[in-house]
Amino acid sequence: MLACRLIQKDLSSYLDGELPAARAARLEAHLRTCQRCREEMAALEGISDQIRAASRHLQVSRDFDQRVLRAVGYYQVTRAERRRKPLTKPLVVIALILLALLGMIRHFFSRTLALPVRSPAAAVSGLAPAASGAAMPDRDRSQR
Amino acid sequence: MEEALRPRLVSAEKPGDGQALAAASDAELTEACRRGSQAAFRELLSRYRKPALALAYQMLGDAEDAEDAAQEAFVRVFQAIPQFRGQAAFSTWLYRIVTNTCLGRLRRKREKVSLERVSEPRSADSPSQQVTDALMTRQVLSMMSPTLQTVLLLRVEGGLSYREIAETLGLPMGTVRSRLSKARTAFRKLWLELSEMGDG
Structure with missing residues (x-):
């Protein structure tokens, strides 16, 4: 038991390859005969993998370097970025104009289609002959 | 040169x-x-x-x-x-x-940070085992004392040798050795405690 306790104190250094050779040899000899210490070592061995796995998903953000370089005064806008910037604004403006035009066209057609349909009598009395003819060509033709 | x-x-x-x-x-x-x-x-x-x-x-x-x-x-x-x-x-x-x-x-x-971490739900949306383990690892590390946590992370995450850790933290090599041993034991103990809490 005392041997186990002493050995277990050295397990961490042994796993890290930082145990002096003589102590490492003694520890290995003990491990060959002690199941409990072998289990203890296996459990400690997994800790490093667990810790590394916890940060494996970590992604460095795209502007990491940029933010550091800006803070130290090393950041310069590249030519490509300079070219990219002026293009963005006009594209947004053009898109907005197109959207506004589309909205106006839609509004215009929705108003035209929503005009109330007049009765034939009202059309005859209220409209000029040319206009009523244009509105109801089939009926005019049959009357003739 | x-x-x-x-x-x-x-x-x-x-x-x-x-x-x-x-x-x-x-x-x-x-x-x-x-x-x-x-x-x-x-x-x-x-x-x-x-x-x-x-x-x-x-x-x-x-x-x-x-x-x-x-x-x-x-x-x-x-x-x-x-x-x-x-x-x-x-x-x-x-x-x-x-x-x-x-x-x-x-x-x-x-x-504030440790309270937030401890109260973090362990399996809010039934995450995969990997995610659960990563969350638990983070919890365990946050519950460790900063002195033990630091040596363990410098060794495991930074890959520093004992001599380099000693230089980094201004500690004798023997202290680094014993702290790392304590840190691993503490990590394991806390891990088992959290696992039991999660199962129970």
């Missing part, structure tokens, strides 16, 4: 010539940084941004905080590089700065 290096790294300032930088050692890049090479600093940043971020994340437990801390650490590196004389490896020096930056942040909000 420095004279031989200079043209190689100076030429790397030209756009598109990254080969010389990629082949340069950390020590060469640090030296070039001290001479004001922007490209050398960019190369160091690209080599160490991920490990620095991982270490900060493990210490702080929050990806956004970790990014801020890692960025702050790189800015500190940049500011301190004229005084860096290569007594330690660049990575050791960087991890020390990341560690100190994170410890400072933790000190400022330790209580």
